[in-house]
Amino acid sequence: MNRIQVINELSWWLLLLLLAVEPWLTNKNVIFGVAFSQGEFWQKPFPRRLRRWYLLVLLGGGLLFNLLLLNSSQKTTWLLLGMPLLLGLSLLTFGIFHHKILNWQLQQKTDLQLTKQCLSVDTQQLSENELSAWWLVTLLILPFTAVISASFNYADLPAKLPVHFSFTGPDAWINKSQGGVWKVLVMQFGITLIFILLTWLMRRSPAAVRGNSQAVPGFYRFRRSIYFLLIFAGLLSQVTLSTPFLTQQNQLVFWLNRLNLIFVLILVIMPLLFYWFFTLRHEPHGPILNDNSKWLLGLIYYDPHDPSIFVQKRSGLGFTLNMARPASWVILGGIFVFAIIAAWLQN
Structure with a gap:
């Protein structure tokens, strides 16, 4: 593996890891872009299972794209094709899980702390x-x-x-x-x-x-x-x-x-x-x-x-x-x- 391939690999895995941990880089009361009133929803089985699946899908898809594309020494191969594929996979998976969490939220008990009324800001x-x-x-x-x-x-x-x-x-x-x-x-x-x-x-x-x-x-x-x-x-x-x-x-x-x-x-x-x-x-x-x-x-x-x-x-x-x-x-x-x-x- 030459120097360009090593740099491509490191760049790829850095981007992949940042995308894969995105559901964890959020406020404690937010899961896949859905806000709850408290952070205990993070510990419910369904959200935890979705986060694990998101991590597996991103890592698995990233590994597959890596094997298919990054063996090329041409920088444009992974820059123009590999990265858009990875970003598209992340967006699609996140969007699907976002809707799943929204539907799951509707099944939970009404929470008065989560409101649509206008609130003031200091x-x-x-x-x-x-x-x-x-x-x-x-x-x-x-x-x-x-x-x-x-x-x-x-x-x-x-x-x-x-x-x-x-x-x-x-x-x-x-x-x-x-x-x-x-x-x-x-x-x-x-x-x-x-x-x-x-x-x-x-x-x-x-x-x-x-x-x-x-x-x-x-x-x-x-x-x-x-x-x-x-x-x-x-x-x-x-x-x-x-x-x-x-x-x-x-x-x-x-x-x-x-x-x-x-x-x-x-x-x-x-x-x-x-x-x-x-x-x-x-x-x-x-x-x-x-x-x-x-x-x-x-x-x-x-x-x-x-x-x-x-x-x-x-x-x-x-x-x-x-x-x-x-x-x-x-x-x-x-x-x-x-x-x-x-x-x-x-x-």
Whole structure:
């Protein structure tokens, strides 16, 4: 097995494990995207059996796809075919089990703590736990530093500059003499603006806790930690993109390889730690808003009456878009357009 195959295998199993444990990465009163008033439903035989089946289906399907696809040394084979198959299997299985849990919930005794009535949110507590929006300005420091460095040290820059990165470091390059420097800087500013916009919108979503704030204990601290993580990830990505402008040529690949590895580890490990400290150890209590009908397949949030663009994911870590808001589609379209532009700049 060559180096590319080893990297493909590690990437595949990391993605597979994150998908397979998704039903466990949730609030204590949520099972397959269905909210209950208390967490004791986790221990009922039927939900426990479904979680085990979900784990077996994902691991079994992932192993099968692995045997069929990942023996190829071509990265595009598993990237363009294997990963969509795995994500499709996860979505289909999760959606089926979501409906099974919904039907099972209807058979349980009526619980007055699970309500469809509108509940108030302690917005003062939310504002007290927010990081200042001025933190977003820090994301602009490195791009401007890279512009200054490129302007004054153009002659000393490497003949080729990296424009794409894999788990082993840079794997696509562009010629400096063909305007590569300025194309890289444009990409860097584009990524910076995306981080700023997404983080700012997530910070401003006032209805991210819909109902009693104690229904999601520790949510404010979890939200603040994700906000900080996005800023830190943005800074780290800027360090990666700025490395050709800030380091000597003979040390370029060395630093890029290590920065890329650190970047991946942080994005995987830190959300898990935040989940452990701010979600897993807290038991919900008080009235809990029943908005199960707003979550399609338990994963996709759609509520025209909710002003939030970003809401906390029902299952999994982080935040997701409210697909009933036009701004959400604008954001998705903007990211898609930027990806096309970035691909064009690389070529």
